[in-house]
Amino acid sequence: MKAYTVQSAERILLVGDQSAIGAALIQRLLHLGHPRSHIQVTSTTSANWSDSEVVHALMREILPDLVYVVEASDCPFDTEASAISSTALISAAAEAGVANLMFVGTVAPLAGPITAIPGGTVFPHNCGNHAAALQLCNLLASQGMNYRSVITCEPYGPCRPPKVPTSKSHAAGLIEDLLSQFTTALVRGLHHVTIQAHPHDRLELMYLSDIAEAIVHVMDLPQATLSATTQQRSLHIDIGAEQVVWILELIKAVAAAVGFRGRFQLDPTPVARCSPRLDHHTLANLGWRPLISLETGLELSAMDFRLRHRTFQSTVCVT
Template sequence: MLGDTSPIGAALVQRLLHLGHPRSQILLQSTSVVDWVDSGSVHVFFERAKPELVYLIDSSGCTDPLQRNTARTYGDSATLSPGALLGAARAAGVTRLMYVATAHEHHELQLCAALAAEGLDYRSVRTCQAYGPYSPSPVPARVARAACVIEDLLHTFTSAALQACKQVVVKADPLQRIDLMYARDVAEAIVHVTDLPRSVLAGAGRPWPLHIDIGAEDEVCVGDLIEAVAQAAGFHGRVLLEAVHAASPVPPLGNRQLDSLGWRPLIPLPTGLELTAMDFRLRHRMFPTALPRNTATGPRI
């Protein structure tokens, strides 16, 4: 197993490297060494590794643990619940932990807050939808929905551009709004919150102590997002939106907490999509040749 390939996990590793942590100290932890489904195996691993700090990334209901210590360890979990991993970390004597929730997992956030109340430096953040370059893994990876949607759209529009399609049909609710942030910005925000003095974070954390929401400055409509991805992919034909019923919207997280702590995102959406499209083209340099088509069908969003 190659480790966490989600945009947040990959960006977090890059951020640690940028801060000067040697690549040799970031170890790709395979399930042949740690059975992430078994709490006993995870407990033994924590006791042996003795991590100074644990990053626990809960992606779309699944958990990807990233441990950072003198010999920093980078691993990818299977199906063990975040609560069980938090308990295993506590039982093994881990005193510093950052729990990263990518949805509204209130139970785990409350558990993290309860452990913080015991005096442990267990912090938590809840992030908006992250997108950006990532490296697909040969094993099933847990990737944020926004990243998957943008990846599918890039494939559709890039293929359509190469095949000289005149139009692309995408099924979506164009008025649905999404809370988006470039993955490297999300990673920088996570590290920023991790490194804040506990006293500063305790005064800003809401609704739980030592907790911060990482939300985008502005939401984007799905219709505008699709048009922006088409432009980033180099498709200049017509985009037809076939309206579908969208799921109930998730309330935006907002960025007031982070702004009050002196941090704001750097990468605007058009720039982030250009970088993501560039990464996509580098990973998919070869495309099968095809005759020009009038219409291509995109993914349903």
């Protein structure tokens, strides 16, 4: 692990601390030894990011060496307003002499047909995140900035610190609901649970700390290594899971993590929700693979849930 001193540490600006990934990224940077005093954080809603004067003033005040822009999973960055904000942020970063900038987006499961796009990544036809990321890559690379772009699959797992308000991904909310339902059934001695979900729901998941680690890994890679691996000037990387998880598999895994041994049935929703498939091969070729398996991640999530709900923990101990 590289050691950082206050004198030598990079000044880091993180835009998007209210997202789960943003909070996890802060913890990852602190774990790597970055001084907390050198990490400035701001939420995507704390300022008018489409106002170029506001953004420029912030950049001139902080003078960051590295900027992470983390979009919340419920605020995709392919909207017109977000595109304006991104343009202002890019312009301000370039004017302030920011050497390194990373844009982090998260896909969300969508209803409807999916189609393949060039490069082998499969996306719903109405999802513009991938195209927007590539456009940003080209723009910043043309300005000589060390720019990286990643799009992550859906994060899940405990967020630290737990009291920070964060926007949850669809998967994180779903897993939280399943933990609550199975925990309640276990406490009340119920042997049957009804779950609202479509039998064809499909998710692409990754544990939150793994995503944060992957983001830093991509940012720290030499540009020559990235260019050689991606074989393109646009340094965009997908952070995809190696396997997708069908809803029935997920429900069974959450029940096992909680210790629920009863039965469950689905109350089908009208439309299936499917996570877009992201590429995981490129990141593997760059020397990174996720550490936390789904089973381990759900066990850690169940443990965190019990710690946050002490009544359940006391009841289990008594019984």
